[in-house]
Amino acid sequence: MDSSFTQDLSKLEEYSLSMIDFIEKLPDSFFDCEELTPSKGVIDNIINYSKKTPVSYTTNNKVYRYSRN
Amino acid sequence: MKNIQRKTDDELVKAFMSGEEKCLQVLIDRHRNKIYSYILMMVKQHELAEDVFQDTFIKVINNLKRGKYIDNGRFPSWVMRIAHNLIIDFYRKQKNVKEVSNDATDYDLLNSKKFSESNIEDKMVYSQILTEVVELLDYLPDNQKEVVKLRHFMGLSFKEIAEETGVSINTALGRMRYALINMRAMVEEKNISLTV
Numbered sequence: 001m002d003s004s005f006t007q008d009l010s011k012l013e014e015y016s017l018s019m020i021d022f023i024e025k026l027p028d029s030f031f032d033c034e035e036l037t038p039s040k041g042v043i044d045n046i047i048n049y050s051k052k053t054p055v056s057y058t059t060n061n062k063v064y065r066y067s068r069n
Numbered sequence: 070m071k072n073i074q075r076k077t078d079d080e081l082v083k084a085f086m087s088g089e090e091k092c093l094q095v096l097i098d099r100h101r102n103k104i105y106s107y108i109l110m111m112v113k114q115h116e117l118a119e120d121v122f123q124d125t126f127i128k129v130i131n132n133l134k135r136g137k138y139i140d141n142g143r144f145p146s147w148v149m150r151i152a153h154n155l156i157i158d159f160y161r162k163q164k165n166v167k168e169v170s171n172d173a174t175d176y177d178l179l180n181s182k183k184f185s186e187s188n189i190e191d192k193m194v195y196s197q198i199l200t201e202v203v204e205l206l207d208y209l210p211d212n213q214k215e216v217v218k219l220r221h222f223m224g225l226s227f228k229e230i231a232e233e234t235g236v237s238i239n240t241a242l243g244r245m246r247y248a249l250i251n252m253r254a255m256v257e258e259k260n261i262s263l264t265v
Binding site for chain 1: 090093094097099101103105110111118122127130131143145149150157160203206215218219223225
């Protein structure tokens with residue numbers, strides 16, 4: 001029998017997937033808002049990670065925020 | 070040669086997979102707000118949302134550099150699916166799915182019991198209602214539109230909205246009040262049904 005936690009997680013999964021469908025339908029202009037932009041530091045981390053990553057790479061590596069972790 | 074900014078997502082992905090690193094920046098710039106908004110809607114905290122956003126793109130990079138991408142013209146959707154998996158993993162590890170609830174607010178998309186327990190048909194109707202509500206937002210003045218987005222789509226408190234937009238809490242509340250009055254009027258005028 002599914003536990004309450006499993007059921008809640010299943011509902012959350014359904015909700016999350018339906019939000020993806022919903023967000024996909026929205027125009028890009030809807031998200032044109034400074035509060036909905038990730039920080040430059042995060043973007044820089046991603047770009048730097050990519051530059052240092054060869055074509056084949058193992059997962060489970062995590063780039064931590066500069067000066068935060 | 071085609072300007073990099075005018076390339077389609079799939080062209081950028083292919084070029085990135087061939088080693089053109091600069092294409093990743095264009096893809097991120099093009100879709101970062103949409104993807105970040107989805108993550109923020111699910112986790113409700115900026116710090117956590119940024120961590121998930123970063124981890125999502127690390128998986129995106131790893132997958133692309135391994136040649137794992139299906140060309141279907143829906144790059145942002147593919148990225149959001151990866152974010153979705155990370156978010157669900159996060160809550161699974163937390164062992165407390167209720168953390169996603171934002172009970173401090175009087176209404177929240179994530180707290181919509183009706184939606185969470187609805188069937189597929191209800192979900193489609195709900196999605197249609199949300200789409201119509203979003204269309205109504207376009208008719209609002211910018212300052213009212215901003216408050217509605219931050220409050221109901223991003224789950225910010227009025228105190229947070231006041232801080233983000235540089236106005237007093239009373240002003241933020243006033244803008245929401247006028248936004249709701251205007252939207253109610255538009256719902257009546259356009260004869261839109263807002264029930265599932």
